[in-house]
Amino acid sequence: MGEVWFGYDKRLDRPIAIKFIRVDRLPDGMPDDELTKRFVRESRITARLEHPGVPAVYDCGTDGDDLYLVMQLINGNPLTDLIAEVDRVPVGWAAAIAAQVCSVLAVAHANSLVHRDLKPANLMLCPDGTVKVLDFGVAAALSPSATKLTATGVVIGTAEYMAPEQTMSGTTSPQTDLYSLGVILHELLAGENQFAAGTPLACMRKHVDEPPRPVRELRPDVPEGLERLILWLLAKRPADRPQSAALVYERLVPFCRDLSPLPGFVDGSAVHPVRMYAAVVGRVAVTATKAPAVEAREPGRRVLGGEDIQRVRREAGALKAESRFRQAAELLVEAVRSIEPTDDRAVELRIELADVLFLAGDYRRAASEFRGLAADLATRRGEDDHLVLRFRLMEANCYAALGDTALALEQMRRLLTDEERFGVDEDRILELRRRIGLLELGAGDRDRAGRTLRDLLPDLERRYGSGHPNVSKVRELLNGLATAR
Incomplete structure (x- = not known):
């Protein structure tokens, strides 16, 4: 996709990494402005992902026609080096690496963020034993369709690690990332990628057609339970894979044993502060507590007048134009709370809020807003109103983005029946x-x-x-x- 430069932040006196991303030009020779906007949007979503296994994003922007990300500089080695240099990655370390990736994916998927391009080159193993997941949002920014072929025949994504649904139709979900993780885990243990082939298209065809090979055929010392988990991750249908990264994490933890130092990769001679920190936090008892109920509207709230509403819409519009969707959503939420529900202007603000939440990648909240809008407007205007139908489609799109394909299809099929009946x-x-x-x-x-x-x-x-x-x-x-x- 591009290249990474080592840099230095002169203002804050620290080393940094700068990832430059090549931008394909449009047929008329002009830069792709839409791609740039999408890149900025995805970068901002990624920057909100707070997890010790994700490098911090410091900045993003353009240099001429190139896009760049300024990131935390990571001291470590990509898993490609580990696979190439270690003849047989210990079972415990393979499981520990995959479990750490699952902890990152659990947070990302909860925030409606799918990586789309998990591979050994995007996973860094650090001397303290921690794993960093790189390049969240990059594949999504480069192309809405992860399998889009450019004029030169280059696949957006990495064919050796693509899930069948990604290769066939470009659709992705949390289960897409879990499939890629299964490919990586198998490769860590077997030392080779079972879906590798001479061309990207040949790799993609193997993902679609060939059943995964049980890892114990290549390495008998792998526990049967771990082999079953890998085959579960490599199921051809997303619905047949584990439901969540958290579930996979739970299944991996029992195999994270005998984590002896890996010379050249994981240092065991020094006491690392990160391991000290993690050892204590890991002892915190987990209890199920019910969050206190929060009132939807504060008593004594100030009711906005017409001029206030116009000001809010102008400010939200300006934030939206700068792709600052999260701030725009916060502004609109407060405004909606400050208007009587029966006021027509409240509906207009709710529409803007739902659209902004969708653009921000907050698909769960967006689905709720679209569902409420469709129900309210159907009562006022009728079920055949064009906005009602649009909001029903947007709700289904939210579920598709969240990976709940079954629910998305159920709603789309019902919507299709109604649209044909209404003569849309x-x-x-x-x-x-x-x-x-x-x-x-x-x-x-x-x-x-x-x-x-x-x-x-x-x-x-x-x-x-x-x-x-x-x-x-x-x-x-x-x-x-x-x-x-």
């Missing part, structure tokens, strides 16, 4: 049908996806012509499904 614009219906087909494919339901896309193709050709990009993409997907049989 054909372009919207065709796009919804295409989206349903992609999600079915991403869920591993090839038969149903094939039926959906085969029924859709002639309608797309009639509406847009055989040369339209969507027509070509659907035809390409159907050819891939036919080849996979």
